[in-house]
Amino acid sequence: MSHYNLVMLPGDGIGPEVMGEVRKIIGWLEQHRNVTFDVVERPVGGACIDAHGVPVTDETLALCHKADAVMLGAVGGPKWDNVEYTIRPEAGLLRLRKELELFANLRPAIVFDALVEASSLKAEIVSGLDILIVRELTGGVYFGEPRGITDLGNGEKRAVNTQVYTTSEIKRVGRVAFELARKRGGKVCSCEKANVMESGKLWRAEMTALHTEENYTDVELTHMYADNCAMQLLRWPKQFDVIVTDNLFGDILSDEAAMLTGSLGMLPSASLGAEDPATGRRKSLYEPVHGSAPDIAGQGKANPLATILSFAMALRYSLNLSEEADMLEDSVKQVLGEGKRTADIKGPDTKTLLSTAEMGDAVISALSKLHKSRQAA
Numbered sequence: 001m002s003h004y005n006l007v008m009l010p011g012d013g014i015g016p017e018v019m020g021e022v023r024k025i026i027g028w029l030e031q032h033r034n035v036t037f038d039v040v041e042r043p044v045g046g047a048c049i050d051a052h053g054v055p056v057t058d059e060t061l062a063l064c065h066k067a068d069a070v071m072l073g074a075v076g077g078p079k080w081d082n083v084e085y086t087i088r089p090e091a092g093l094l095r096l097r098k099e100l101e102l103f104a105n106l107r108p109a110i111v112f113d114a115l116v117e118a119s120s121l122k123a124e125i126v127s128g129l130d131i132l133i134v135r136e137l138t139g140g141v142y143f144g145e146p147r148g149i150t151d152l153g154n155g156e157k158r159a160v161n162t163q164v165y166t167t168s169e170i171k172r173v174g175r176v177a178f179e180l181a182r183k184r185g186g187k188v189c190s191c192e193k194a195n196v197m198e199s200g201k202l203w204r205a206e207m208t209a210l211h212t213e214e215n216y217t218d219v220e221l222t223h224m225y226a227d228n229c230a231m232q233l234l235r236w237p238k239q240f241d242v243i244v245t246d247n248l249f250g251d252i253l254s255d256e257a258a259m260l261t262g263s264l265g266m267l268p269s270a271s272l273g274a275e276d277p278a279t280g281r282r283k284s285l286y287e288p289v290h291g292s293a294p295d296i297a298g299q300g301k302a303n304p305l306a307t308i309l310s311f312a313m314a315l316r317y318s319l320n321l322s323e324e325a326d327m328l329e330d331s332v333k334q335v336l337g338e339g340k341r342t343a344d345i346k347g348p349d350t351k352t353l354l355s356t357a358e359m360g361d362a363v364i365s366a367l368s369k370l371h372k373s374r375q376a377a
């Protein structure tokens, strides 16, 4: 029997609603698979500001450091729009990412057959799409020094940000990309602007060196300028498997890739930190890409699938439960294939419109069927 420690941070708005559906799946796994979970739940974001005056507490951070995986719902909402900048809900999320040193952000862009019409691109361009963007999350121009705005005193101001990367920052995210590509039986495309930026030149050189020095040559490595990648993602996205890139380009390219799938309520993400050499375990945080959706909070309308798919990533990448991860992803496909939809992904052919809880139940019933058919086989 395997046992795991999970920290759940439901957060604000629809966060607690979608996280509730993950709770049900955890219960199902404990009942039907050889696994148990210790789940600790803590407030984060606005809920934590209300309870403790800060968006995340030191106690929660300590729990997250020790956990096998951390699941987050979403933070923020109009109630906290005017709180002091340093304790705004998003500051809790940024502190979590920083203190857990989550340097690799994984954003899959998968087009489910049943949702191919939700993309704004033609079905033939996106059908079967399954790509993964690995974005460097803790370095680059968002954090580089010097930065700031200075008054030049002659009616002019000057704003500076610094794009900076070191060998070790590039190589550690490069390793994550190669290892994931290897697991997927895929390839890596590394994106930068080596034609106009020194940081891009170093990025390309270090990725090339890593590829041979650390024996990743079974995984194909190509390089592409980030602006070309932006075009290629729209022209023929299926040419890509894993894309690895820096913080700024990754921010933009991962949002662009997400929209190839056309549905915010379906997009999972993972952020990974360094591997502990003693245990082989990485710090990790799993969360849907969407926010707290205050416009639909408390109405049972939220699509829980992005959060459920984020939990599938946790099963795969942090808990080594790849069979369970496959089962969960297959169950989501099954449910969509049966024409079951929440309001955000409904289309002309939608057969059944489900609430948040009904969608969670539908996934569990698909899991049960899959489990029974595997047992019978």
Ligand SMILES: NC(=O)c1ccc[n+]([C@@H]2O[C@H](COP(=O)([O-])OP(=O)(O)OC[C@H]3O[C@@H](n4cnc5c(N)ncnc54)[C@H](O)[C@@H]3O)[C@@H](O)[C@H]2O)c1
Pocket (backbone or CB within 6 Å): 014, 073, 074, 075, 076, 077, 078, 090, 093, 264, 265, 287, 289, 290, 291, 292, 293, 294, 295, 296, 301, 302, 303, 304, 306, 344
């Ligand atoms: N990681 C995070 O926690 C995160 C990310 C983005 C935004 N936010 C915060 O969330 C709040 C709202 O931001 P926003 O409106 O720009 O973005 P949002 O993602 O919350 O919502 C955008 C639109 O998509 C819809 N939507 C989002 N998720 C959905 C789901 N699972 N099911 C159905 N519909 C869904 C919403 O109803 C809304 O119409 C803000 O306070 C913002 O700061 C938090």
